[in-house]
Amino acid sequence: MIVVPCPNCGPRNSSDLRNAGEVVARPDPATTSLTEWRSYLYLRENPAGWVTETWYCRSGCRRYFTIERNTSTNEIRESESS
Amino acid sequence: MSSQRLPTRAGELIDRSTSLSFTWNGRSFSGHEGDTIASALAAAGVEVFSRGMKYHRRRGILTADHWDPNLSVQVGDEPNVRAGSRRLVDGMQVSAQNAWPSLRWDLGTANQLVGRFLSAGFYYKTFMRPQFLWHNLYQRILRKFAPGGRVHWKTGTHGDYDKRYAHPDVLVAGGGPAGMAAALSAAEAGASVMLVEQEPELGGHLRWGGPDDLTVLADLREALYSTPGIEVLCDSIVTGRYDHNWVAVMQRSHPVVPERLIKARVGSLVVAPGLVERPYVFAGNDIPGVMLAGAVRRLINLWAVKPGSRAVVLSANAEGDAAVADLESAGVAVIAVLDARAGEDIVQVRGRGRVASVQTGDGRTLKADLLVTATGWSAPTSLLNMAGDRPVYDKVAARYFPQSLPDNVLATGGIEGDGSTAELAAHGRETGALAAQRALRLRHERRTQTARSVRPESTPPASVPDNRIPLRRSPHPECYRSTTHGLVDYSEDISSKDLIQAAGEGFDSIELMKRYTTVTMGPGQGKLETVNAAAVLAEVRALDLADIGTTVWRPPFSPVSLGALAGRIFEPVRRSALQDWHEANGATNLLAGQWVRPDHYGDPMAEATNVRENVGLIDVTPLGKLDLRGPDVANLLNLVYVNRWQKLEVGRVRYGAMVTEDGVVSDDGVTGRLADDHYLMTTTSSGAGAVWEMLEDWLQTYRPDWEVHVTPVTGGLTSINVAGPRSRDLLERLVEDVDLSADAFPYFSVRTGTVSGVQDCIIWRIGFTGELSYEIHVPSGYSLHVWESLVSSGSDLGVAPFGIEAQRILRLEKGHYIVGQDTDGLSKAPTAGLGGLVKLDKADTIGLPELRAAFERTDLPVLVGLQPDDPTIVPEEACQIVAAGSNEILGRVTSSRMSPTLERSICLAQVDPSLASAGTSVTVKLVDGRRITATVQEHHAHVDPEGARQRV
Numbered sequence A: 001m002i003v004v005p006c007p008n009c010g011p012r013n014s015s016d017l018r019n020a021g022e023v024v025a026r027p028d029p030a031t032t033s034l035t036e037w038r039s040y041l042y043l044r045e046n047p048a049g050w051v052t053e054t055w056y057c058r059s060g061c062r063r064y065f066t067i068e069r070n071t072s073t074n075e076i077r078e079s080e081s082s
Numbered sequence B: 001m002s003s004q005r006l007p008t009r010a011g012e013l014i015d016r017s018t019s020l021s022f023t024w025n026g027r028s029f030s031g032h033e034g035d036t037i038a039s040a041l042a043a044a045g046v047e048v049f050s051r052g053m054k055y056h057r058r059r060g061i062l063t064a065d066h067w068d069p070n071l072s073v074q075v076g077d078e079p080n081v082r083a084g085s086r087r088l089v090d091g092m093q094v095s096a097q098n099a100w101p102s103l104r105w106d107l108g109t110a111n112q113l114v115g116r117f118l119s120a121g122f123y124y125k126t127f128m129r130p131q132f133l134w135h136n137l138y139q140r141i142l143r144k145f146a147p148g149g150r151v152h153w154k155t156g157t158h159g160d161y162d163k164r165y166a167h168p169d170v171l172v173a174g175g176g177p178a179g180m181a182a183a184l185s186a187a188e189a190g191a192s193v194m195l196v197e198q199e200p201e202l203g204g205h206l207r208w209g210g211p212d213d214l215t216v217l218a219d220l221r222e223a224l225y226s227t228p229g230i231e232v233l234c235d236s237i238v239t240g241r242y243d244h245n246w247v248a249v250m251q252r253s254h255p256v257v258p259e260r261l262i263k264a265r266v267g268s269l270v271v272a273p274g275l276v277e278r279p280y281v282f283a284g285n286d287i288p289g290v291m292l293a294g295a296v297r298r299l300i301n302l303w304a305v306k307p308g309s310r311a312v313v314l315s316a317n318a319e320g321d322a323a324v325a326d327l328e329s330a331g332v333a334v335i336a337v338l339d340a341r342a343g344e345d346i347v348q349v350r351g352r353g354r355v356a357s358v359q360t361g362d363g364r365t366l367k368a369d370l371l372v373t374a375t376g377w378s379a380p381t382s383l384l385n386m387a388g389d390r391p392v393y394d395k396v397a398a399r400y401f402p403q404s405l406p407d408n409v410l411a412t413g414g415i416e417g418d419g420s421t422a423e424l425a426a427h428g429r430e431t432g433a434l435a436a437q438r439a440l441r442l443r444h445e446r447r448t449q450t451a452r453s454v455r456p457e458s459t460p461p462a463s464v465p466d467n468r469i470p471l472r473r474s475p476h477p478e479c480y481r482s483t484t485h486g487l488v489d490y491s492e493d494i495s496s497k498d499l500i501q502a503a504g505e506g507f508d509s510i511e512l513m514k515r516y517t518t519v520t521m522g523p524g525q526g527k528l529e530t531v532n533a534a535a536v537l538a539e540v541r542a543l544d545l546a547d548i549g550t551t552v553w554r555p556p557f558s559p560v561s562l563g564a565l566a567g568r569i570f571e572p573v574r575r576s577a578l579q580d581w582h583e584a585n586g587a588t589n590l591l592a593g594q595w596v597r598p599d600h601y602g603d604p605m606a607e608a609t610n611v612r613e614n615v616g617l618i619d620v621t622p623l624g625k626l627d628l629r630g631p632d633v634a635n636l637l638n639l640v641y642v643n644r645w646q647k648l649e650v651g652r653v654r655y656g657a658m659v660t661e662d663g664v665v666s667d668d669g670v671t672g673r674l675a676d677d678h679y680l681m682t683t684t685s686s687g688a689g690a691v692w693e694m695l696e697d698w699l700q701t702y703r704p705d706w707e708v709h710v711t712p713v714t715g716g717l718t719s720i721n722v723a724g725p726r727s728r729d730l731l732e733r734l735v736e737d738v739d740l741s742a743d744a745f746p747y748f749s750v751r752t753g754t755v756s757g758v759q760d761c762i763i764w765r766i767g768f769t770g771e772l773s774y775e776i777h778v779p780s781g782y783s784l785h786v787w788e789s790l791v792s793s794g795s796d797l798g799v800a801p802f803g804i805e806a807q808r809i810l811r812l813e814k815g816h817y818i819v820g821q822d823t824d825g826l827s828k829a830p831t832a833g834l835g836g837l838v839k840l841d842k843a844d845t846i847g848l849p850e851l852r853a854a855f856e857r858t859d860l861p862v863l864v865g866l867q868p869d870d871p872t873i874v875p876e877e878a879c880q881i882v883a884a885g886s887n888e889i890l891g892r893v894t895s896s897r898m899s900p901t902l903e904r905s906i907c908l909a910q911v912d913p914s915l916a917s918a919g920t921s922v923t924v925k926l927v928d929g930r931r932i933t934a935t936v937q938e939h940h941a942h943v944d945p946e947g948a949r950q951r952v
């Protein structure tokens, strides 16, 4: 169980939060193609290394925030987009 | 059998003033407080404790500690108890495992005669075919020979297990001299410390040492218990280290519960497990009477047990030399000491059930009943491996050492190097101080990361470099195998010959060899075996041991009982404010998610009929309720629902369905507009939490520019549905300031008013049951009053409560689908019949592209009303709908009930589109295999498809 730093609640067990997954851009539903939409739905980079992902502080302040996490080491650092 | 108990020893753990009785295989024995099961039996002269797994040869004490592979016993109905460390308790019923029919007469010894079937890879070779033999022969017979104890099928629990969360700055794994010193200095530096020791008392190898060792131990123990900030947990094992120093401790010393799993978030982990003595591989090395030096030292010094009469000692180190001295002091005749440092060796041991003679490397045969080996150490590096380290073999010291550790994991003691007691303690002290320093920095960092009204002013503790003086590495001969073959893995009965054969068959990497032969896969998980196995492989491949590598050490470090992992369940239960009333009035409850709620009050069919004829009350508080406020609520609703929301007027409610981004129906409910910027959304009971999280997600991450506040009010508002043709009559008696007439308060409207004197109740007119009905959302503190008023005011109208079961009947009669029951994880909007609701020309809706794609498809299943042709048969929910002449699946029944209104069975079903038109006859396969026919209906609704009853 890793420790995830919530901007409001501080470092917390990851079981207090929910990993909402890698940050992906949502295509405009009005103009997107089905192929583009499905890659948004199902395709992720899933690198062995740094990934920008969203976490949800579900047992705490209810904030969605993004961090960068190294999937090989679980090292965590602030995300520019948080 | 004669007593082997020695006169009093200086460091003995036993209390001779006590006498504990216990049985071993049905015979009565006694021992003392402080004895292990094994020491008490050995003191009484017992020499055979178990049988080998495959060849069923007799086994005696080998290591006399927690890792002894020969000392797994059954205690009462607890299997696999480690008799080498488990302390004796009065009244214990102990029996041997792995022996059938008895320890003395064991049929399995016949396996020795058919040894070729049991050699390397025998599982794979022998039991592959013929396959029919698996069930009939292999499985039944093998089970009799299978190692391990038994759990009786009537076994109860062994009491409540427990869990605990801890946050020590420093956790020290191992309570020997280095670990104790580390705990002390860490506490002195201001850290909170947890010291975990697997034996029931602190001290490690000091316990069986000489007078000087005992003095140091007494001093360290005294200091530990008098220094504040140290929690000492003995008889407890650190079983795993995970990311960010999440450490699992299995505590067996708890005064109340049998075991407690401690989940510790640790600042710094200090790994100080000492060393594990390694057995030597030679012919006969599993005959009782072959013991490690540590075993005889423990037996003599801790439990005052004489391990034999005539001993031969093979010594490669100081532990072996000390064992010689201990043996002599215990009155054991040491007839020969072979010095492995000088190249002396033993070749084999002979004896049946006990060592009788020892053959030495120089050709002598010595009569002896005890052979003691001191051939080296294995470093129990598991926790270091779990922290990412790959320990490296040092040829000179003949053992593995840590290579590189993360900053929050530090090693000390024997695992780091050699030294005198004072040197080990000094290294421990330095390590503890460093660990504390790093942990305190982390603590400060975490505190300042947390938002607070007042920021802590203190500056972080200074960063300290690692200036520890390393422990030296004393030279040690590489003693792994003699010139003969013997057991490498005592738990799995695997010999060096088996490993060589496996390598010959191509399984010549350590990981492959492990899986093929099962070496190191027994209960000890390789503590004693891994290095010897690697050494044999190195020998076959003519490589250096350093080039062989070892298998990966994974958690747990030591076996963990399932009870401890399960622990106690802390699942909260939710109750509406009316639940006490329900229970006082005959409700039979059901658990729906976290909610306890009435299933029925005795007769659900009658409850349903009462709703159709009179008026019923149901507590629907678990319905998810979200209070939405702000100028952009309509935009949010338009995004999350498939239909349109911009034009909902104040005072109106609307049904909405939600899909996820992949177009699958995810939730539905009714949302009403209470004021310009104020809405109340309802969700399914099971979806309340998920919808709330989903709304927050879209608002926070996608449209942070929208001004909407979402407040969950599920428990704050008690929801009461008043349903039935006389519901208006009932409410008119209690509602003060709302005109309830059909014209003033039409279907799908919402009003806020006073009910039975309670202000601000939200009343909306909707109908899940298909009858005229009102849903009242009452501030929960007043809801019992409102409920009781409804009950007492309506007795002449036939008012009666109804439960979930009646509601399910009523809604099925009405054909309302339930998300998650009549739909599933693949159901798109067309399946649920949402064609009329979905608006595909909106600019944005969750899942919009998938909705568009779904409505172009013609192959999606269709939800239909279905009636069995035999009206008395109610097909069970999830029964398959199959093709008439085969078992080809064409759908399934999603809901089914007997309808009290129609007095016939009714269903909803998902069917293949080819079967979806009204009047189609389909075949339903019942659970018992019978096939019945049923007819697809024109509507989902079986009762009142036009909706006349709810629009009055």
Ligand SMILES: [Zn+2]
Binding pocket: A006, A007, A008, A009, A010, A057, A060, A061, A062, A063
């Ligand atoms: Zn938070």
